[in-house]
Amino acid sequence: MESKIKEKNWSKDFEKTIYESWKKSDVYKFKKKGKVFSIDTPPPYVNTPIHIGHAFTYTLMDMFARFHRMKGESVLFPLGLDRNGLPIEMAAEKKFKISIVHTPREKFIEHCKKLLEESSSESIDSFLKLGISFNSWEKGNDVGDMYFTDSPEYRTLTQATFINLWNKGLIYEDERINNYCPGCRxxxxxxxxxxxxxxxxxxxxxxxxxxxxxxxxxxxxxxxxxxxxxxxxxxxxxxxxxxxxxxxxxxxxxxxxxxxxxxxxxxxxxxxxxxxxxxxxxxxxxxxxxxxxxxxxxxxxxxxxxxxxxxxxxxxxxxxxxxxxxxxxxxxxxxxxxxxxxxxxxxxxxxxxxxxFISMPEFYLKQVEFKKEMRRIAEEMSFHAPHSRQILLDWIDSITIDWPISRRRFYATEIPIWYCKCGEIMLAEKGKYVQPWHEQPHSKCKKCGASQFRGEERVFDTWFDSANSPLYILKYGTDFFKHAPCTLRPQGKEIVRTWLFYTILKAYHITGKNIFDDVWIHYHIVDEKGKKMSKSMGNVIDPHKILERFGAEPFRIWCAVEGNLNEGDLRCSFERIEGAGKTLTKLWNVAKFVSMFSQGKHTNLQPLDEWIINEMNTLVDYSEKYYELYDFHNPAIRLKNFLWETFASHYLELVKNRAYNEHGKFTASEQASALFALHYCMQTLLKLLAPVVPFITSKIYNDLYEKDIHLEEFPKPLHVKHFTDFSKEDLMELNSNIWKFKKDNGLSLKAELSDVVVPEKFHCIEKDLIATHSIKSISYGNLTMKV
Ligand SMILES: [Zn+2]
Ligand SMILES: [Zn+2]
Structure with a gap:
């Protein structure tokens, strides 16, 4: 009998072929078929390599996306990159020795663009290697395409939202004392x-x-x-x-x-x-x-x-x-x-x-008078974990002034306004990106007929851009926007008061509604001792090193098993990740064993097989219930235990003889039942693990069943007629007692036992017990054994 899996061990080197095939194919492309499940992913800055927090949270978001895809939903999971604002400007100032004070605006912007061109897409590469199933790796304007926050399309939307809010009377200009950063000027x-x-x-x-x-x-x-x-x-x-x-x-x-x-x-x-x-x-x-x-x-x-x-x-x-x-x-x-x-x-x-604190004229978006509505929206959204809602409520309560949205910088979306000498204010037309500081509007002044205007020089706070992200990905202004609200906003606790609050505020002002169903708030990753990771402390765990040493899978399974990140900060170390990888070896070995047998059909399920299928079914229900709540941590622990204990240590030991049936002690129907159950459990386990460890499950499933597991549906529990009298614990205890008895008596596990009395509830699996434990004579009552 030969295993369908040829390679001895799972290797990180298998991952490359798999992620490259994902990149080329369109398996994860947004396809409108079922209900839309949309994820408003946080765009990371393009010019900084991803850190452990990014690696972790995008991996979890990927699990959400993969699970909902298996549920038959149309998953909108776009990759966005933030290329606006101060971080880019500061990097350009440093790299090209320019300054916002002395360098002319046009030159300054050119340098920012140059920096962006030269900045590697290192983060994109890391996401690919982590197995993140974004809809697309290509920049474009279709639903799900990769987007840049400084693209004309994105900036057009930002300017359109300003015009919309201005026309609603929600924006005003005022000179008042405000926070001023002398560094950012x-x-x-x-x-x-x-x-x-x-x-x-x-x-x-x-x-x-x-x-x-x-x-x-x-x-x-x-x-x-x-x-x-x-x-x-x-x-x-x-x-x-x-x-x-x-x-x-x-x-x-x-x-x-x-x-x-x-x-x-x-x-x-x-x-x-x-x-x-x-x-x-x-x-x-x-x-x-x-x-x-x-x-x-x-x-x-x-x-x-x-x-x-x-x-x-x-x-x-x-x-x-x-x-x-x-x-x-x-x-x-x-x-x-x-x-x-x-x-x-x-x-x-x-x-x-x-x-x-200095006084300057700035544009403000009204928020103080909408605190009650913001509180209501905060209560309407589902927070995961629920207690993180309080972070938002506390922030709303603390607000005392409106949001100053104008900034005196260069590389950001321009405020689309011109001023006429007669005092008339002229707004840009919606739907076209404009730069009033160096272009004139196309029409004349409505009041005095003049055609020369002074263009506004200020730009928007980059949060005013970022707060559009769900409107952008859901194509606000087109028919596709009927799929609003966005299903999920995943984000860090430290940007609740900016990104989350500003997004719900803007969306409420523009659409009158709540823009998110669910909000998933994550905490931070800290080192082994619970300390914040920082370069100066030398305790940073670089995800690139993780990928180099272990590949994505040990990290991904670690994220699920240990990653209860919505409860509090999470401790991480290379050792923990390496340790988590042992489960992959176990899965590989179990799959190799199962793959030696053909799948076959069953006509009469044996009680032991009914028992394991029921155990598996419990996990199907449990995983689905918790995956829906964005909790992969609790199911992953149970799945891991099922693989190591219930399935490998106990079921496989008990069913092995019947599956091989070398001496013909079992009927063909009894053997067929074993083969069916082995494969049923293997397939189901792989499917439940597919969102967590997409590489290894993809390879095993393909080797065994010649199909793409990521196109399979999320499993449903298989109906089984009988429920066995014994529980998982009962059976494990019985096996352990017999194995211990042999060990205590210096016998090998294969050694024969002459007389064994087992509790009556195990009567139904008599043949399996006899074969597994080499029992000569079995009877029923309180457990006793004789050599
Ligand atoms: Zn500053
Ligand atoms: Zn005029």
Missing amino acids: TTIADAEIEYTDLPSTFNNIIFTVKETGEKIIIGTTRPELICTCGMVIFNPDDQRYKYLDGKTAITPLFGKEVPIRSHPYAEMEKGTGLMMMCSMGDQTDIRFFREMKLDPVIAIDENGHMNKNAGFIAGLSVKDAREAVINELKGKELLVRQKQLEHRTPICERSKHPVE
Whole structure:
């Protein structure tokens, strides 16, 4: 008898032929037949190689896609690449030594394009090697084709959404204090801010009370902002300062008169309990000025320098200004004490520069007045895991200002507006990508007839682009959009407040509806000890190394078996991945064994075979139920146990003799039943594992059954007439007891036992037990054995 699988072991080298055939063929192309299952994949940046988190999450998304394809659904699983915005600009600045300040816009964009051309599609290559079944690897405009976020088609959509929102009155321009990153040289949204503890100096400074001449001491980390001080406050419960309420303070060096009031923002324990409120210190200050209706004083310009409102420090950088003020205070003996401390400082999420607060005119998309609707949508979507919904709800609750959507950068989608001298604002036509900074509109001014316009120079926040992704992949504006909402948004927890929130906000403004059915939120991959992976710590696990050493399959099965990533951070190591690969060897060996037998038809299923088919059926139902919930972790553990224990260690041992039937002890019908069950279980197990380990299952299935497993339907449980009296545990216990008895008596496993009494429930598999355990005489009762 010969196995249909020729090779001794599964090898990672088999993977190449398989993924290359997938790339060439159109097995995974989007074909509209059944219900549409759409996945709004997060486009990674084109110029950065994928990291372990990408490898992991795309692998899981691929499992979702493959499962739903087997369910007969039309799976929309496009590959998108993010090529817009700051990461590209910063890389171009570094590589070509250009700068957004000194390089002309056209030149700057040329360099960005050059960078994009030269940047390898390393990430695409890694996705291919991981076996990700994207609809297409070619760029195009059909449903499911690969897309770039900087393509004219994508940018046309972004501009069209702006025009749509503008016409609905949801966008307005306003000059107000906003977060400004001196590194990125642009306004940024609250959602793009992180906090970090930076070393800082807490300075105790003397103010004077105008009415009494009394000296009061106020602590601050930002003395250069004294010039913007609008009020001095103390906590309403702070008895020490009650008498100051309603009086006036005079600021040191600048001599400005500001009111003293009680306000809960002031903490009694912090510093002296007195606080100066500046119009640009941090977000608390900004909110305070809005709430108290104080006129903010703007003292920092967009280059991060003090402006004319800053008096003697005008023209200095913020850092130099701070030093100058401290020296001046020291000289005038107005500085009482200095203390070093760590200060929780808002920084830019991308460039990590401390955020400043300056005033510039920007476009805003309304969100504050829609918080209730956003909460309702958050409740409507199904979150996996359910508790991750709270991340979104918390963010919605914390929103206090509208979304500033304009940026002062170059390589991004342009805001499609022109301005006429007469004051008329002219919007671009929908459906065509325009660059107002270097082209004129085609029509004349409706109001005055002029044909020369000033083009808008600002661009969109790249999140304004990214927030279109489900509209783009579902071809908003065409008939195909009837398949909205998008079935699934898979994404990381750290971009809930940006990508997820902005997408549901924009889609709600444009379509009036919720754009996602399900949201799958994943956490992070950490090292073996639970520490965050970072280059400086030297604990990074590079997916390229994983692919080189093990191929995709051990990694993929590890992702499923250990990867409970929607519950919390996940620990990863090369050893764990290598260990997971042992299951592939087991699967290979079991398949080699099964493939020695022809499949055959059965007329009369034997009880042992009915039992294993029932065990298999339980797993079919279980896997389907959990796969539907995006949980591959729990089924993978059960499938792994089934393969190693139930099937290989117990069923195969018991059925072997009947399958071979070398001595003709079994009837042809009994043997046929064994062969049928062996192949039924093998086929079903391969199908259940196909979404998880698509390479090895593809090869085995093809060798055994000469068919593409990825075109097969998800299995349905086979109807079986009888349920056996014994359970899986009963049978395993019986086998183990007999094997242990032989071992304890120094016998080989093949040695004969003269008398064995087994519980009555095993009567139905008598012939299999006799053959497997070499029993001379079997009877029924409580288990006993004799040599
Ligand atoms: Zn920045
Ligand atoms: Zn005009």
